[in-house]
Amino acid sequence: MSPIVKLENVVKEYRLGDTVVPALRGVSLEVNKGDFVSIAGPSGSGKTTLLNLLGCVDTATSGLVEVAGQDTAKLKERKLTDLRLRTIGFIFQSFNLVSVLTVFQNVELPLLLLNRDSTAKRKQLVLSLLEQVGLDTHAKHRPNELSGGQRQRVAIARALVTDPSIVLADEPTANLDSVTGNSILALMRGLNESRGTTFIFSTHDLKVMSHASAVIRLADGQITGREAPAVAINHAIAELQSAVSQVTP
């Protein structure tokens, strides 16, 4: 099975005035279709940068980024946008719903951009997804009438409505309480299983990590391991303890 995303020796550097800040230093990675992968690591480890590259919203300084078999470096702006529309769904940390549109309209938005389905088909797709995320009764609400968890469910529905191959989620539970965060993860996992959609999400939350099928650990812009959640959590705890012992006299 060919990987749905493939990174080879990817370097990403940001320029801050005269200094060059390396965000990723030679990352190689493959994710297969249907995976439910978590990218873990402390703040500043390069999680978001990695997701940006995978989501084709940013380009690598060097190295190969291949999404759905396409070398993103070779794609023009328009094609890249099209690739995002058709292949990738996004779930944002702060939900990023359009406040003036209803829940239904927010979810319908990617379908309208795709310009593929009839009105009836769109309605059916949107409502079925809203049902799956448990918000079919809230279709006519505005985002500001919903709780954080409900908003993120709308965002999940929006990410999935075009039936993308990959869904990228950047810290999807960071702005939610732990109970809600868990239920969001459970929902994502359920959809991963029922629809076979690949999920790649970043987190530094150990509980969230535990939902993943595999955890890619990132530190200082480099991958330090790809492990099962339990192993990764243990690694994380060990790192934490050593950090604590260093500061305790």
Place this chain on the structure above:
Amino acid sequence: MTARFKLLLQLALRNLVASRMNIAIGLLILSGTMFFVVFGALLQSISKSMARSVVGSISGHIQVYNSTSKDKVALYGDLTGGAPDLTPMTNFPQVKAALLGLPQIAAVVPMGTDNAVITTGNIVDVTLEKLRDLVRAKTQTSLREDLNALPSSELDKRIGIQVAHVRQIIKVLSTTALRSKEILSDDAIDKDAAAALARVSEDAFWNGFQAHPNEALEYLENRIAPQVTDAQLLYIGYLGTDLDAFRRVFDRMEIVDGTAVPTGHRGFLIPKFLYEDQLKLKQARRLDLIRDALADGKRITTDPDLRRWVKENREQTSDILLQLDAVETERVASGLRALLHSEEADLGALLDAFFNTNDDNFRARYQYFYDKMAPVLTLYRVRIGDILTIKSFSKSGSAQTVNVKVYGTFAFKGIEKSPLAGAMSMMDLMSFRDLYGYMTTDKKEELARIKEATGAKQVTRANAESELFGADNTGATATVDSRTITADQELAGHNRLQRIDDLLNRTYTEEEIESGVALSAAIILRDPTRIQSTIGQIDKLSMDQGLHVAAITWQTAAGTLGQLIVFLQGIVLFIALIIFLVALVIINNAMMMAAIQRTQVFGTLRAIGAQKRTVLTMVLLETVVLASFFGILGVAAGAGIVALIHHFGIPAPNEMAYFFFSGPKLLPELTVGNVVAALGLTLLVAIFSTIVPAFIATRVAPVRAMQADE
């Protein structure tokens, strides 16, 4: 596509009320549109009213003239103030027939404008002429048949009255001379004039009048008349036209005093405004002006103009004093003494006191002036029925003179008070052609008569020598005509007068009127909106039929005035441009801020797959919706204001404005054009000011969506 557009539209509509910034921009757009609707309606009404004034009072919708002319038609004169150099249309009947072939043309009226000088004799000249007529009637035969019929005793009586008047004038002049002596140095006084005045003041001079009236009259005419400076050279603009056709077509024209010039007659009509303003006795005119100003709520005590008029009336009483003979002087003086409870003997002093009017006594004095004094005064220098001698310089530079009878005064309905509409007198086309130096049927006839009488014949250039010097060319032989010249018969004014009389009473057929040349012609359209297309058709017609005519709009034909309209429109356009620029900057700023505030929305849309052009469309559409929504509200508000203004009307602030308002009040009306223009401009400004913010929105990177909300 449509569903996406619908969503973008919905987004735009929802965003409209979602942000306070949008409301602020919207209010700006609303007031801007409102301003443009009101301003546009006002401007358009002024433009329309002015068009009504110009079109309805002189120019018609289109003017045609000879296309080989050096200048264009400038009915109100060109920028140099002179008349434009126009080549006459010698084929007017053909042009008229061709033009009337176009179905949209309702009428074609031939015309031409020029300037002329009218001389109104001074009061001494007039009085002396009366006296001379009477003397002539007594001694030989007068030119005036009515006087010749009078018995000698009646003539003596009338001569006595006129002599008394002349002596009264001399008395007034002497008093004035005495006064100037007090002011002026000896060198400044004309000694000859003083001596002449002294001589005619003596009884001895008048005792001699009985015996040698002609010598006495000559002395008075040569030495005394020039001392009176009230003679007036009046420069007037006049319009020579087919008066019947003009009255039919320009139906705003109405006769105020007298009558219209009878059909087919030569004649002159004076604009009522000019008649009052220039030809009326100055005191009477100023009293009228003060009366009008008081009616408008002004006060003599507070208004400097009114005070100046009162002062001038008190100081310049000689116009009245010179007009009155001894009997009338005493009659007026005694009346004034009774009115003013005064013992004063001198009429000059009494008039000074009488004209010293204030807010309390003005009405009574005004009434008294017209009831008691006006009947013995000549109120107008030119009276209805007078025969006016009009002098003009023809194109070749020679002075031409015509005599025309003044039939009446006229005004154009609604713009009676406008000096512009009341500047141009009217003359029949025949007299105009005479004055302008064209060959008229009368002149042709006269030439033919002269040719016949003298036996002159046409000589061509080729056989000029043989015709003039004989075919054999052996030498010239002059044959002396032994006919005696009878001076009386040839030169006496009698024959001349007879000819004038003939001309004045002659009736011309419409064919005769139209068969001569015309400088230009006014075209009246059935549908005034079709000016441009008709001009195109006339040009084509002229080309096809070789008419050699050019057609211009009334605006161009109005000359200086037309340029004034263009200038006014230019100023308005300039103001509009500045307002636009200011609005552009403000809206642009606001839109820029709105765009910056919404970078995450744009980033998200870009991230989830919206192309740049979708974002561009979205932002521009928002602006269009915003501008349309508030623009329509602005139009509604503007329409309300225009309706309100229409209800009350804007009163003309001065006499000049009457012409621009085409009446005493401006009644602005909203037109579809106004609304479309205001909305269109609003949209244009809004879209223009959003272009940069919209492009900025498209430049928002999709990665912006990933960054946490600040």
